[in-house]
Amino acid sequence: MGNFTPSRLRRVRLVDRLVAGGITAGGSLVLLAVAFLMVFLFAQTLPLLGGGTARPQSSATAPDAPLLAFEDDFREGVIVLGADGVLHSARLDGAGRTVPLEGARPPLREAVLDAAGRLLAIRDAADEVQVWAVRVKVGWESGERRLEPTARPLLRRVGAGLGRLLAAGGDVDAPVVVAATASGAAVLRGSADAVEIRLGTPAAVAAISRDGRELWLGAARDLSVFRLDGEAFSPALVAAVPLRRPPTAGALLLGDTTMLLGDAGGEVTAWQVVAGAVAGTRMLDAAAVFTGNGPVVALAPSPRDKTFLVRRPGGAELAHLTSRRVGLELPSFPADAVQAGFSPRRDGVFALTAARVVHRWRLEVPHPEATAGTLFLPVRYEGFTEPEFVWQSTGGSGSFEPKLSLVPLVVGTFKGALYALLFSAPCALAAALYLSQFAPSRLRTVAKPAIELMAALPSVVVGFLAALLLAPVLERHVVGVLTAFVVLPLGVIAAAAAWEQAPLAWRRRLRPRGELLLVVGALAATLATVAAVAPTVERVLFAGDFSAWLLASAGVTYDQRNAVVVGFALGFAVIPIIFTLAEDAFSNVPPSLVSASLALGATRWQAARTVAIPAASPGLFAAVMTGLGRAVGETMIVLMATGNTPILSLSPFDGMRTMAASIAVELPEAAFGDTLYRVLILTALMLFAMTFVINTAAVLISTRLRKRFGRLAA
Amino acid sequence: MNDAVRFRLEALTCRYGPAAAVHGVTLDIPAQGVTAFIGPSGCGKSTILRCLNRMNDVIEGFSVGGRVLLDGEDVYAPGFDPVELRRRVGMVFQRSNPFPSSILDNVAYGLRLHRRPTRAELELAVEEALRAAALWDEVKDRLDASASSLSGGQQQRLCIARALAVRPEVLLFDEPASALDPISTARVEELVTELGKRLTIVIVTHNLQQAPRVADRTAFFLLGKLVEYGPTVQVFTTPAEEQTEAYVSGRFG
Numbered sequence: 001m002g003n004f005t006p007s008r009l010r011r012v013r014l015v016d017r018l019v020a021g022g023i024t025a026g027g028s029l030v031l032l033a034v035a036f037l038m039v040f041l042f043a044q045t046l047p048l049l050g051g052g053t054a055r056p057q058s059s060a061t062a063p064d065a066p067l068l069a070f071e072d073d074f075r076e077g078v079i080v081l082g083a084d085g086v087l088h089s090a091r092l093d094g095a096g097r098t099v100p101l102e103g104a105r106p107p108l109r110e111a112v113l114d115a116a117g118r119l120l121a122i123r124d125a126a127d128e129v130q131v132w133a134v135r136v137k138v139g140w141e142s143g144e145r146r147l148e149p150t151a152r153p154l155l156r157r158v159g160a161g162l163g164r165l166l167a168a169g170g171d172v173d174a175p176v177v178v179a180a181t182a183s184g185a186a187v188l189r190g191s192a193d194a195v196e197i198r199l200g201t202p203a204a205v206a207a208i209s210r211d212g213r214e215l216w217l218g219a220a221r222d223l224s225v226f227r228l229d230g231e232a233f234s235p236a237l238v239a240a241v242p243l244r245r246p247p248t249a250g251a252l253l254l255g256d257t258t259m260l261l262g263d264a265g266g267e268v269t270a271w272q273v274v275a276g277a278v279a280g281t282r283m284l285d286a287a288a289v290f291t292g293n294g295p296v297v298a299l300a301p302s303p304r305d306k307t308f309l310v311r312r313p314g315g316a317e318l319a320h321l322t323s324r325r326v327g328l329e330l331p332s333f334p335a336d337a338v339q340a341g342f343s344p345r346r347d348g349v350f351a352l353t354a355a356r357v358v359h360r361w362r363l364e365v366p367h368p369e370a371t372a373g374t375l376f377l378p379v380r381y382e383g384f385t386e387p388e389f390v391w392q393s394t395g396g397s398g399s400f401e402p403k404l405s406l407v408p409l410v411v412g413t414f415k416g417a418l419y420a421l422l423f424s425a426p427c428a429l430a431a432a433l434y435l436s437q438f439a440p441s442r443l444r445t446v447a448k449p450a451i452e453l454m455a456a457l458p459s460v461v462v463g464f465l466a467a468l469l470l471a472p473v474l475e476r477h478v479v480g481v482l483t484a485f486v487v488l489p490l491g492v493i494a495a496a497a498a499w500e501q502a503p504l505a506w507r508r509r510l511r512p513r514g515e516l517l518l519v520v521g522a523l524a525a526t527l528a529t530v531a532a533v534a535p536t537v538e539r540v541l542f543a544g545d546f547s548a549w550l551l552a553s554a555g556v557t558y559d560q561r562n563a564v565v566v567g568f569a570l571g572f573a574v575i576p577i578i579f580t581l582a583e584d585a586f587s588n589v590p591p592s593l594v595s596a597s598l599a600l601g602a603t604r605w606q607a608a609r610t611v612a613i614p615a616a617s618p619g620l621f622a623a624v625m626t627g628l629g630r631a632v633g634e635t636m637i638v639l640m641a642t643g644n645t646p647i648l649s650l651s652p653f654d655g656m657r658t659m660a661a662s663i664a665v666e667l668p669e670a671a672f673g674d675t676l677y678r679v680l681i682l683t684a685l686m687l688f689a690m691t692f693v694i695n696t697a698a699v700l701i702s703t704r705l706r707k708r709f710g711r712l713a714a
Numbered sequence: 715m716n717d718a719v720r721f722r723l724e725a726l727t728c729r730y731g732p733a734a735a736v737h738g739v740t741l742d743i744p745a746q747g748v749t750a751f752i753g754p755s756g757c758g759k760s761t762i763l764r765c766l767n768r769m770n771d772v773i774e775g776f777s778v779g780g781r782v783l784l785d786g787e788d789v790y791a792p793g794f795d796p797v798e799l800r801r802r803v804g805m806v807f808q809r810s811n812p813f814p815s816s817i818l819d820n821v822a823y824g825l826r827l828h829r830r831p832t833r834a835e836l837e838l839a840v841e842e843a844l845r846a847a848a849l850w851d852e853v854k855d856r857l858d859a860s861a862s863s864l865s866g867g868q869q870q871r872l873c874i875a876r877a878l879a880v881r882p883e884v885l886l887f888d889e890p891a892s893a894l895d896p897i898s899t900a901r902v903e904e905l906v907t908e909l910g911k912r913l914t915i916v917i918v919t920h921n922l923q924q925a926p927r928v929a930d931r932t933a934f935f936l937l938g939k940l941v942e943y944g945p946t947v948q949v950f951t952t953p954a955e956e957q958t959e960a961y962v963s964g965r966f967g
């Protein structure tokens with residue numbers, strides 16, 4: 001010790017400083033990495049919050065007397081149909097092309113475009129109704145994109161006697177045009193005669209589904225839906241509903257399920273066909289009502305989602321059906337607009353004015369369907385009759401709308417975790433109590449590492465075993481397993497009570513190894529009894545088939561991969577965690593306290609109950625909470641054993657989908673930056689927050705408890 | 715003076731695993747007065763003491779040979795309930811070990827183990843025990859205060875009160891004052907002397923001044939064997955054995 005020369009001292013100090021610096025740097029790096037991760041996750045979810053923006057862009061000039069306009073996919077220009085019967089492709093840089101509609105006699109009187117922007121119906125100066133297939137071809141010419149509108153005639157019919165053209169629809173092979181008549185509407189299709197639909201009053205608004213088979217007609221007093229299919233082509237009424245106010249505008253949203261009607265009172269009502277009270281009948285139901293200031297002048301549906309544009313005399317705003325969100329105003333919307341609509345990719349809005357200007361806005365509303373409301377509150381989606389919590393992120397068709405309620409995932413997460421705790425917490429705590437306070441030390445040295453070894457089993461193996469072995473077995477023996485759950489503890493208690501009555505001399509001879517044998521024997525005997533009795537119980541109580549009985553008597557379905565399976569599997573994974581921490585907590589109970597209790601004439605159980613358990617309780621609490629945190633975050637087991645059905649149900653016989661499993665399953669499929677991606681990141685953040693809260697609560701509460709049961713006289 | 719024998723050890727041999735720590739000790743402990751066990755560290759005093767209320771039971775691998783008779787009954791007989799034994803034979807440890815609860819709850823602990831006393835019964839018994847442990851005057855105004863708020867010496871007396879509350883016939887002390895300051899030690903010693911008039915007291919001590927102060931009889935052990943046993947005065951002033959002489963005069967251990 002004495003020979004610390006100055007140089008040696010310096011070296012020691014240097015090493016000391018280097019090590020300290022290294023440790024600090026390492027620790028800071030870890031903190032930095034965690035912080036970065038948090039910031040990244042948070043930044044990824046932020047765009048969900050904003051409602052979006054609409055910014056004015058450069059405008060284009062339209063020809064004289066413009067009738068309607070539409071945009072190409074790339075928003076390079078605007079194609080405007082003038083009364084001269086010519087499609088003017090107005091590039092924003094001024095270089096234009098024109099495509100005349102051959103055979104249309106100017107001046108055209110009116111024109112309508114279908115929702116997909118492919119069918120153009122016009123009425124020319126000679127009162128002829130013509131349908132044209134229009135398209136914007138995009139070509140390259142000397143390194144520049146060139147827009148080439150094309151137009152192909154499809155249908156020509158005499159329009160005499162018909163009122164205003166209301167809608168075009170169907171596809172190129174079988175276009176359908178609807179026009180108002182004095183007493184209703186006329187449907188023109190193919191070469192057949194126009195079919196008149198009588199409504200009593202002239203139809204004011206109409207919409208045709210994209211497949212051309214469904215026709216919505218709004219007149220002054222009612223809204224009706226007709227089916228147009230069948231060779232005979234006789235429109236069949238599906239459902240009708242009286243209206244409070246005459247409609248002033250209408251639009252069929254993407255998916256052709258929701259008809260929007262605007263009225264002079266400023267309301268936009270979303271109508272959907274739902275099943276009627278009598279089986280087989282249909283009726284129209286107002287799924288949502290959007291209010292606003294000023295009468296509705298026109299409605300335009302988005303070609304990509306459930307967004308729509310509402311035009312009022314004072315301006316225009318965007319609204320979204322699913323989120324019921326309204327109010328993104330288009331700034332400086334022209335008061336003299338004759339038509340407005342979305343760009344094909346819904347990344348912009350244009351408005352055509354009588355003053356020959358096409359105003360344009362750039363639209364950035366990346367996640368209109370994800371709001372706090374749709375994520376956490378029940379939502380009435382199309383096809384639903386009630387608001388519900390649904391998670392269904394992907395679907396078959398292009399018009400499928402993702403349903404992103406996080407509630408089923410949160411509930412599923414906690415359901416799985418709670419069932420797991422229900423099974424694992426009693427097992428692990430009892431095991432820890434027994435091994436630390438009662439078991440012979442030889443058993444302890446074997447059992448403790450064995451239980452801790454359970455943690456080394458990869459969770460994918462646990463999940464695999466649960467899904468492929470446990471689930472089918474459980475399905476066959478539900479009654480037995482559930483009975484065992486109740487009977488096993490009772491059996492042990494009964495055996496213990498019987499043991500208390502046994503002569504003291506017997507009891508003396510057995511301790512302590514005999515106790516273990518006794519318990520194991522009691523367990524085995526109870527299990528054997530349960531196994532023997534379960535089929536009879538199932539026959540007598542549940543008519544021989546538990547799942548059928550469950551369905552018939554309680555209306556509860558039995559999923560093979562259900563919460564009980566998850567409880568076992570997840571519980572298996574959580575047991576070693578709770579056990580290890582609980583065992584630690586018991587080991588930290590000062591032996592002197594237990595001795596004091598025993599010396600006062602306490603039995604070992606009394607000593608455990610009055611001294612060891614209270615003194616260990618902060619640690620036990622922390623152990624269970626840590627187990628909960630682990631169960632909430634566990635992924636692989638729930639992924640394999642839950643069935644991954646994101647349904648909102650607390651039934652132990654239903655499957656579930658947890659947040660962690662959803663992230664694992666869906667994040668790889670989600671496109672970077674889209675709504676599902678961001679919602680999944682939000683889920684991850686919530687998961688993190690939840691485990692953080694649980695663990696923090698565990699620490700705080702156990703510190704509190706520790707203060708109360710504060711240790712002294714170590 | 716009552717000459718009844720409370721404990722009779724007959725060829726008591728104690729083993730921790732295969733190693734014997736106590737070799738064939740035969741000894742009578744009378745019902746009256748204080749008996750002290752002295753001897754160098756590791757000679758088996760605590761082991762023997764803990765045989766008297768079977769606190770050794772919980773130690774893995776511990777076994778006894780010979781007999782330990784309490785009022786003529788073998789406490790290691792198969793039919794003898796150790797829980798009942800410990801109620802009759804209380805124990806105070808070297809380091810005070812009050813429960814982390816209130817003073818009242820500490821003293822009431824033993825009472826509540828066996829039955830559900832009424833509040834009045836409890837208060838009476840607690841006061842009696844605290845008075846017997848000479849602690850009443852110091853704590854009577856704060857029975858609900860935490861036991862950890864007491865000083866070390868008070869905590870040890872609290873442990874004595876706690877043991878007294880179950881009304882034991884015997885009280886075992888294993889170096890009860892070795893962690894205490896001189897004044898606290900004196901108070902504990904007074905208490906031991908006082909209690910010796912009512913109960914059988916067995917006290918293990920390292921302190922060679924303490925044994926003559928408190929004990930009526932002294933047993934001297936060496937390497938697990940009983941070397942000498944007799945009235946304290948005799949053991950300390952005119953020991954029969956050379957080893958005793960060496961030990962009590964401080965030339966040993």
Ligand SMILES: Nc1ncnc2c1ncn2[C@@H]1O[C@H](COP(=O)(O)OP(=O)(O)OP(=O)(O)O)[C@@H](O)[C@H]1O
Nearest residue numbers: 730735753754755756757758759760761762773920
């Ligand atoms: N739990 C135990 N396991 C194994 N050996 C033990 C145990 N307790 C005591 N011994 C051994 O038994 C012998 C006697 O120990 P004991 O505690 O009775 O001595 P002691 O006289 O009380 O000593 P001290 O004065 O230091 O308290 C010692 O050699 C000790 O090593």
Ligand SMILES: [Mg+2]
Nearest residue numbers: 759760761888
């Ligand atoms: Mg000792």
